Amino acid sequence: xxxxxxxxxxxxxxxxxxxxxxxxxxxxxxxxxxxxxxxxxxxxxxxxxxxxxxxxxxxxxxxxxxxxxxxxxxxxxxxxxxxxxxxxxxxxxxxxxxxxxxxxxxxxxxxxxxxxxxxxxxxxxxxxxxxxxxxxxxxxxxxxxxxxxxxxxxxxxxxxxxxxxxxxxxxxxxxxxxxxxxxxxxxxxxxxxxxxxxxxxxxxxxxxxxxxxxxxxxxxxxxxxxxxxxxxxxxxxxxxxxxxxxxxxxxxxxxxxxxxxxxxxxxxxxxxxxxxxxxxxxxxxxxxxxxxxxxxxxxxxxxxxxxxxxxxxxxxxxxxxxxxxxxxxxxxxxxxxxxxxxxxxxxxxxxxxxxxxxxxxxxxxxxxxxxxxxxxxxxxxxxxxxxxxxxxxxxxxxxxxxxxxxxxx
Numbered sequence: 074x075x076x077x078x079x080x081x082x083x084x085x086x087x088x089x090x091x092x093x094x095x096x097x098x099x100x101x102x103x104x105x106x107x108x109x110x111x112x113x114x115x116x117x118x119x120x121x122x123x124x125x126x127x128x129x130x131x132x133x134x135x136x137x138x139x140x141x142x143x144x145x146x147x148x149x150x151x152x153x154x155x156x157x158x159x160x161x162x163x164x165x166x167x168x169x170x171x172x173x174x175x176x177x178x179x180x181x182x183x184x185x186x187x188x189x190x191x192x193x194x195x196x197x198x199x200x201x202x203x204x205x206x207x208x209x210x211x212x213x214x215x216x217x218x219x220x221x222x223x224x225x226x227x228x229x230x231x232x233x234x235x236x237x238x239x240x241x242x243x244x245x246x247x248x249x250x251x252x253x254x255x256x257x258x259x260x261x262x263x264x265x266x267x268x269x270x271x272x273x274x275x276x277x278x279x280x281x282x283x284x285x286x287x288x289x290x291x292x293x294x295x296x297x298x299x300x301x302x303x304x305x306x307x308x309x310x311x312x313x314x315x316x317x318x319x320x321x322x323x324x325x326x327x328x329x330x331x332x333x334x335x336x337x338x339x340x341x342x343x344x345x346x347x348x349x350x351x352x353x354x355x356x357x358x359x360x361x362x363x364x365x366x367x368x369x370x371x372x373x374x375x376x377x378x379x380x381x382x383x384x385x386x387x388x389x390x391x392x393x394x395x396x397x398x399x400x401x402x403x404x405x406x407x408x409x410x411x412x413x414x415x416x417x418x419x420x421x422x423x424x425x426x427x428x429x430x431x432x433x434x435x436x437x438x439x440x441x442x443x444x445x446x447x448x449x450x451x452x453x454x455x456x457x458x459x460x461x462x463x464x465x466x467x468x469x470x471x472x473x474x475x476x477x478x479x480x481x482x
Contacts, residue, residue, distance in 0.1 A: 082147035083468035084344035085137015086114050089381070090470040091341035094459065096377040098337055098475060105481060107368040107418040107474035109429030111151065115245040116431040117378075118144050119171060119196070120386060120409065122188045123396025128385045135383045137344065147467070149193035155318055155464040156247070156471075162305035165251035165320055170221040171196035172244040174214055176203040179240050179397040196243075207235040214242060214432070221246040222428035229371075229415045229430050240407060241397060241435040249462065249471060250426040251302035251320055257281040257422035267364055268330050268456045269478050276480040280362040280455070281422055287361060288321075288352035289450050295336050298324040298363070298452050299352045302424060319465045322425060323351055324363065330456040333475060337459060347461060348468055359449035364479040367419040374431075375412045393435065410436040418472060427462065427472050 090110035097106055114136060121132045121141055129141065138144040152169045160166035171194045175181055181190075181198065190198045197217070201210040215228040225248065235242075261282045266275040288299035302320040327336045340346050375387065385391055386409035393407050416429035454476075462472040 082138045082143055086110060086470055087347050087468060088137055088344040089114055090473050091347060092381045093377060094473055095337045095341045096380055105368045105477055107370050107416045107472060108414055109247050109416050109472050110470045112245045112247045112429045112431040113374060113414060115148055116243055116433050118148050119189055119194060119243040120433055123185050123393050125392040125395050128392045131383060131385045135381055145193035151467050151469045155467045155469055159305050163303060164305040165249060165302055168221055168248040170246050172217050173198045174201050174242045175397055176240050181397055182395060185396050203235055203239040204237045211235050218246060218430050222248045225417055225428040226415055226430050229413055229432055238436040239434060243433040244430065246430045247471060248428045252424035254301045254303050255285050257283055259422045262422060267479055270331050270457050276478055278479045279365045281365060283361050286355040287358050289356050289452055290350060290352040291450060292350055294332065295325060295327045296452060297350055297352055317466060321463055321465060323461045323463055324454060325459040326454050333457040333459060357449045358452060360451040360453055362453045364454060365421050366476050366479040367482050369417040369482060371415040373411055374414050378412060407435055410434045
């Protein structure tokens with residue numbers, strides 16, 4: 074993994090992933106969780122493209138980027154190389170898309186359009202009538218969501234989510250469907266008890282099992298499992314560059330049944346923690362069990378982003394003047410009003426299917442020797458754990474979350 078700890082943007086995305094995981098876990102203490110750090114990161118990068126002054130500086134600080142150019146370059150690399158669809162050659166089916174919808178009264182500024190539509194983000198840009206036909210605008214944006222997520226997410230915006238004050242909506246969507254390098258044998262899947270946190274009892278759920286060697290790292294008070302996704306059958310498909318994509322699901326399993334909160338705090342303690350603790354080699358396994366799970370999650374992350382330090386874009390002093398032309402709103406400021414996020418994931422014997430959408434609203438107003446084999450390592454995920462789907466070359470955290478009860482969707 075060359076650059077997982079290399080660029081500040083990559084480390085910034087890892088830090089945002091961990092920070093969001095901790096805050097979301099605090100606010101949804103009894104719920105399973107799935108979200109896409111990369112989607113939220115990209116949506117905020119779109120905001121940065123139209124921000125100026127202190128507002129831009131604050132967004133860059135939260136995203137861990139030195140400059141807007143570095144931010145644009147990182148997203149372009151992730152979208153152009155890491156998230157390239159490889160389903161035609163046996164790899165994952167991947168889609169990554171950005172969208173911009175602006176009101177008839179305030180067209181996009183040329184510089185913003187050049188960056189977001191023609192440049193790094195390759196966003197689809199549409200003009201809509203938020204004031205005159207809000208329901209039509211909602212229908213158009215939801216149709217885009219359904220198309221780019223292969224129908225997995227059919228809508229994010231509900232009735233009343235767009236108002237006459239809405240001027241711009243920025244969106245990002247990520248879709249991923251990958252098969253394991255070593256699929257699990259369905260015949261070996263058996264039910265067992267998963268112990269829920271806080272003395273909530275146990276649930277009987279299907280566990281996938283294997284005797285094959287696995288990528289596992291054993292650390293103080295936790296273990297990490299890396300399940301790799303199958304990439305292209307023919308390595309020559311990637312001979313255009315030295316770029317070698319590898320997607321993996323990394324499960325962080327605390328030793329203690331109630332150890333997830335402190336483990337999430339540790340992951341969030343510094344940007345490099347997540348990548349530094351990923352397994353580097355295969356080990357012989359003893360008892361190996363991972364539950365199947367299927368999760369969905371839909372929430373506003375605006376308040377949580379505020380707790381992570383993103384406040385200026387939501388304030389009337391925000392400078393988002395680089396985005397659209399003045400619509401003549403009698404001097405009313407353009408501010409960030411909400412950040413909506415919706416994500417789904419399903420993990421089974423064959424692999425993973427996941428999708429996420431983030432939408433940002435702008436309103437006005439508001440060796441030779443023979444050694445004995447090492448002892449086998451057990452990995453039994455029968456109590457709450459965290460997971461991260463990582464693209465290892467760029468270090469991009471594409472999806473993340475935690476499982477508190479695999480029996481609940």
